[in-house]
Amino acid sequence: MSLQDYFSRGLSADPELERAITGEMRRQQDGIELIASENLVSRLVLEAQGSVLTNKTVEGLPYKRYYGGAEFADAVEALAVERATRLFGCRFANVQPHSGSNANAGTFLGLLKLGDTILSMDTAAGGHISHGHPATLTGRDYRIVRYGVSRQNERIDYDEVRALAFEHRPRMIVAGGSAYPRAIDFKVLRDIADAVDAYLLVDMAHFAGLVATGLHPHPFPHAHVVTTTTYKSLRGARGGLVLWNDEALSRRINGGIFPGVQGSVMLHIVAGKAASLGEALRPDFTTYNAAVVANARQLAEGLAAGGLRLVSGGTDIGLMLADLSPLGIRGDLAAHTLEAAGLAVNKNQIPFDPHPPEAPSGLRLSANAGTARGFGEAEFATIAQFIVDLLRAPEDTQLQSRIQSEVAALSARFPIYR
Template sequence: MAFEQPLDRIAPSVSESVSLERERQESTLGMIASENHVSKAVLEAQGSVLTNKYAEGYPGSRYYGGCQHVDTVEELAIEHAKALFEMDHANVQPHSGTQANMGVYFAVLEPGDTILSLSLSHGGHLSHGHNVNFSGQLYDVEQYEVDPETGYIDYDDVAEQAREIEPDMIVSGSSAYPREFEYDRIGEIADEVDAYHLADIAHVTGLIAAGVHSSPAEHADFVTGSTHKTIRAGRGGLIMCDEEHADDVDSAVFPGAQGGPLMHNVAGKAVGFAEARTDEFEAYAERIVADAKRLGEVFDERGLSLVSGGTDKHLLLVDLRDSHPDLTGKEAEEALSDVGIIVNKNTVPGETRSPMVTSGIRVGTPALATRGLEEAEMETVADLIVDVLDAPDDDAVVDRVSSRVDDLCEEFPIYE
């Protein structure tokens, strides 16, 4: 019977693709800032029989029977999240960070309300109000930018802009801003103009959980995030808030924005959150930041231009226009991919090229820190990256860097 056949028998092409993807991850240095490698325990939870269970509703109040065990799993994920981020209420059902933001918008905003958020080309995220996303189509969106000279957000400018437009919500959070947000300052601005403050911590959930990054918990009405980036849990989203907004948020997620939760995925979140409460995870988060800072220092020494001059967290945004004016972000991404270093092209402040070409690259350290690479290895990686950017068509450089990448991957395997 097909039901009893293993993957390689029933779907050999899928099985081969899974094997090839594992081989690709093991044999390359993943430096996309939003990616990571989960533990074997998270993989086990995600591949469990929980994938079979429908559980519309919330623990203790489901629309289906037989939910006693998935209730336990979801309750564990909730309790871990509340403890990690010191917030009153957590909803662990959103399928992604974008759907987490959707849940908050639906909970307290009406179509046509005004959102003030960081511009996408200055490091923001699609779900903060870009016109190709539902957020930009349903709401009136105004955006703040980083200072063109410093690469930092000027909070006095944000305050002035907020006073002028009187937004209903101010969003702090980004996908490519290398500095910590001043959550307290955004909270003060939001209070002054009587706006909600949504802190989207998608990229820094793990860093905040470990205490190596400032927390918005005391300064935001809502905190959303992804659960698979720096926190290495099951892939998806998370919403946290005070009890005052708990019912509205829960109703906005289900039945407002999605149906049955992915219970195997919720289990992956519960496992990853449990791992994040260990001393080992704190040391890991410290390594992420130390690795990124050292990477940036070597980039600077080698002549690369970094937006804001460096980083406070897990990522660096490299503006190629000064050091490599003829090299696009797309070309840099492809050249590095050819030697086994995986980054992504990224727009930079003042961008003149299209988002599919760009003038920059975003480089992150979470996945390399998971593999165990520390500052000494990051010096090597930084040099390898700049060597390729300096001579992307030099076969000797490509061969030498590829060989060194192979050595590092063999020395620091993901799944032994």
């Protein structure tokens, strides 16, 4: 291969890889994405992530690097930091985490001692595995005490949180989860944290876009530190952020990220974060998030009308958790049936689920990606009916084929990346 070829050949030079990527493009174009941890980024974000920043290695913070040649790398990361702090109204941000899990792990490492007690939501109640699941490093490195939700309304039982906090005296209380569809009372949790001299960390990964646009209670000033992913409701590059206001925490948080849990910065991803954070500062991002909430409620209402039970009775954010028990189907079969018709969802346990994660009682769904491509309430009402029809007859392959055609036709009315 000549040098000219090396710097000019594109994806067509690798047919196997090209087929897989082209197939994924078509899947996204022709299907409907309802997975809560996914969204659709802009062409701007795609181009920023695919830039020559891929070639550059830096370590440390902007303007304090261990590597030379960082003038433009520093400008990119500083821009991402400035946009993150402006968007969320805070003083400090670390935009380097490769993921939300790294944002959490790095913050834990920076602020806590190994073996300290963390009080966080049980994954079985909707919490996230990075908050101390036994299979993760955070679950192994710290003493984890778990709170859940009430059996009566499937919402956080703040009295239980308070009782557990006074019993176990955690060094940190974690709020936020992976499958909790309701707004959280951050003030109550901060009061509990103050009473036991604990940090309050809010992981707002699934509602960060709503926070940024004033459509959800803001974690600040109640939280000591806030973490989030930059995709999901922020509609951006895959990665994480850490946000805080107290300068005294800066060295510890930054050190927890690097060199604590990860190495050099993925600058091309930071560029994608900067691009999406810039988009989030535009007025149309508020319009988008308002539509997400309206569409999620429409989807939830349609599912409930079709016989599914909505965990906690509905949703305050872009995601919802549906109990399939009334239809007599489990989550693994439900997800497979829907995917065969072009509807991507994920199986999920519900609170107090009698069934295992591999074949749980629920599905987790989101309006984020569908709203990003332009779907409105009418389209989500149609999607809800697709789901109900399919789950009532999961073995009907003719029905799957017909709905797959209707899904493709609906998607074609709202094209992406053409």
